[in-house]
Amino acid sequence: MSESLLAVRDVRKAFGPIKALGPVDVDLMPGERLGIIGPNGSGKTTLINCISGFHRPDTGSIVFRGEDITRMPAYRRARFGLSRSFQIPRPFLGMSVFENLLVPMDYCSSAETEKEEIERVEQVLESVGLVERRDHPAELLSQLELRKLELARALAARPRVLIADEAMAGLSEAEIDDVLALLLKLNASGVAVVMIEHIMHAVMRFSQRVICLETGKIIAEGSPDEIVASPQVQKVYFGEQTRR
Amino acid sequence: MKMTRFIIVALLVFATGLMLPKVVSNPYYFYAGYVVLQYVVIATGWNILGGYAGYTNFGSSAFFGAGAYMAAFLFKALGVSIFVQILGACVVGMLLGLATGYLTLRIQGVYFAIATVALVIVLETLVHNTEYLGGASGMTHLADPAPAWFGGQTQYVFCIMLGLAVAAVVLARWIEVSWIGRGFRAIRASEPAAEASGVPTLKLKLLACALSGGVMAAAGAPYPTYTSYLDPVSAFSLLIGLNALAMPLIGGTRSWLGPVIGAVLLASVQQLATVTISSEFNILAVGLVLIAFVVAAPEGLLGLRFRSRAA
Numbered sequence: 001m002s003e004s005l006l007a008v009r010d011v012r013k014a015f016g017p018i019k020a021l022g023p024v025d026v027d028l029m030p031g032e033r034l035g036i037i038g039p040n041g042s043g044k045t046t047l048i049n050c051i052s053g054f055h056r057p058d059t060g061s062i063v064f065r066g067e068d069i070t071r072m073p074a075y076r077r078a079r080f081g082l083s084r085s086f087q088i089p090r091p092f093l094g095m096s097v098f099e100n101l102l103v104p105m106d107y108c109s110s111a112e113t114e115k116e117e118i119e120r121v122e123q124v125l126e127s128v129g130l131v132e133r134r135d136h137p138a139e140l141l142s143q144l145e146l147r148k149l150e151l152a153r154a155l156a157a158r159p160r161v162l163i164a165d166e167a168m169a170g171l172s173e174a175e176i177d178d179v180l181a182l183l184l185k186l187n188a189s190g191v192a193v194v195m196i197e198h199i200m201h202a203v204m205r206f207s208q209r210v211i212c213l214e215t216g217k218i219i220a221e222g223s224p225d226e227i228v229a230s231p232q233v234q235k236v237y238f239g240e241q242t243r244r
Numbered sequence: 245m246k247m248t249r250f251i252i253v254a255l256l257v258f259a260t261g262l263m264l265p266k267v268v269s270n271p272y273y274f275y276a277g278y279v280v281l282q283y284v285v286i287a288t289g290w291n292i293l294g295g296y297a298g299y300t301n302f303g304s305s306a307f308f309g310a311g312a313y314m315a316a317f318l319f320k321a322l323g324v325s326i327f328v329q330i331l332g333a334c335v336v337g338m339l340l341g342l343a344t345g346y347l348t349l350r351i352q353g354v355y356f357a358i359a360t361v362a363l364v365i366v367l368e369t370l371v372h373n374t375e376y377l378g379g380a381s382g383m384t385h386l387a388d389p390a391p392a393w394f395g396g397q398t399q400y401v402f403c404i405m406l407g408l409a410v411a412a413v414v415l416a417r418w419i420e421v422s423w424i425g426r427g428f429r430a431i432r433a434s435e436p437a438a439e440a441s442g443v444p445t446l447k448l449k450l451l452a453c454a455l456s457g458g459v460m461a462a463a464g465a466p467y468p469t470y471t472s473y474l475d476p477v478s479a480f481s482l483l484i485g486l487n488a489l490a491m492p493l494i495g496g497t498r499s500w501l502g503p504v505i506g507a508v509l510l511a512s513v514q515q516l517a518t519v520t521i522s523s524e525f526n527i528l529a530v531g532l533v534l535i536a537f538v539v540a541a542p543e544g545l546l547g548l549r550f551r552s553r554a555a
């Protein structure tokens with residue numbers, strides 16, 4: 001436990017009467033691939049928002065790289081190595097794809113020369129397959145390209161942890177394979193990845209460990225095989241009639 | 245490097261302007277040109293927050309008026325030079341921008357727009373009830389004679405306003421090409437995504453408020469010297485607030501050139517027209533032009549150019 005990269009403890013979040021999340025405890029080990037599943041409205045995005053600093057949890061604490069970040073503003077968490085993508089892509093419209101990536105480069109990376117910055121951006125574009133879109137305005141990108149840009153922007157911040165919120169929704173099987181390969185490559189370079197996903201076979205293929213949320217609480221946790229076999233998970237996903 | 249060339253050109257423009265009093269003899273040109281340049285400064289200042297960062301300020305006249313009254317106050321109380329008056333106005337404008345931003349931006353964008361409107365009313369009322377500043381009827385402001393080179397007060401303030409315009413444009417250009425401008429553009433596009441990319445959105449918005457407010461207040465500082473008289477109705481005029489946002493919107497809000505083009509066009513037309521028509525009609529005309537642009541050319545004149553190039 002003590003060596004976990006990210007430790008979420010007793011975190012709760014309510015929106016008025018809606019208890020969206022918690023209490024939950026989540027640990028992420030350095031270099032780990034963690035999957036988070038759960039039906040719509042089960043609190044996955046709320047959990048991410050708490051971790052990345054977009055919501056302030058009502059209770060509990062979040063420790064990242066040995067530092068209590070519970071009250072740290074979101075932009076400082078990003079600089080500290082916690083990167084997230086958004087479920088609905090939020091490109092910087094009015095900027096080229098290239099400049100989109102310069103934003104996290106400018107604001108997250110430690111002192112680099114302009115030349116190194118440009119090289120790094122080009123490397124990221126290469127890895128997500130947006131090289132030929134380099135100078136296009138973000139307005140002109142397709143849905144798949146927007147999702148790639150969303151990931152690329154998170155990568156350009158040089159994260160220790162990447163949290164991808166439903167990065168594959170609406171993509172074809174081939175495109176899913178693309179994104180999976182990208183995330184695996186990133187993970188191989190030492191970045192821990194948290195994948196929030198509805199597409200079950202993708203999460204199961206990708207993750208070393210999976211957590212299942214329902215109505216804001218963790219109802220199952222284990223290896224992909226254990227999760228698939230878990231009666232609680234089957235009940236949530238397939239209803240009561242499913243064979244036990 | 246790009247910036248160095250820009251600054252050299254800007255200085256050349258300023259130097260050329262300094263020669264004009266020796267070449268042009270009719271003071272009317274300086275009298276009218278002053279207003280055009282004043283609006284270049286106002287529109288450029290407005291655009292730092294309204295264009296680059298995407299926060300609409302409806303109360304630009306509050307900043308302009310505060311700058312004008314700060315200058316008049318400093319002159320009356322301490323007799324300081326016009327340069328110190330401009331500096332004082334700039335500081336007041338920045339503080340006003342910071343305060344307005346700090347009180348409202350933490351909540352939500354729309355409150356900022358509302359607060360800027362309220363700020364005009366608050367400041368105008370304040371001046372109305374301050375005997376020392378002349379109250380509702382205004383105060384005379386008899387500046388020291390201009391240096392002999394310029395041949396008159398009008399030529400002198402024209403050159404000062406040209407200096408302010410050049411400085412404002414250089415500042416805007418510098419913001420545009422720097423990481424600060426990139427942060428502003430990110431905020432304009434999506435604040436959550438900006439924050440997730442490490443952009444300190446609140447700090448940058450406050451910076452934009454301060455810079456924008458400082459520039460617009462500086463534009464007001466030479467005004468009492470220009471007219472020799474200062475009253476709350478003209479210092480906090482609705483036309484200033486309307487022009488401040490109409491000019492960048494007409495020219496284009498994404499680069500420094502947009503507000504300059506918009507200001508030169510709109511203010512020139514207004515200068516020619518005020519000889520023949522009333523200021524109420526002026527406001528109506530600006531309003532109609534603005535609506536036409538919002539509907540037909542939301543990216544301004546510069547946007548039209550880019551659009552036709554892309555097609």
Ligand SMILES: Nc1ncnc2c1ncn2[C@@H]1O[C@H](COP(=O)(O)OP(=O)(O)O)[C@@H](O)[C@H]1O
Nearest residue numbers: 015018020038039040041042043044045046047
């Ligand atoms: N900003 C918000 N304001 C009010 N309710 C919210 C907000 N965000 C999420 N919720 C509610 O919290 C619950 C969990 O939502 P969410 O975390 O988005 O679920 P998921 O990502 O698993 O689909 C839902 O009931 C949702 O309606």
Ligand SMILES: [Mg+2]
Nearest residue numbers: 044045046087
């Ligand atoms: Mg969600």
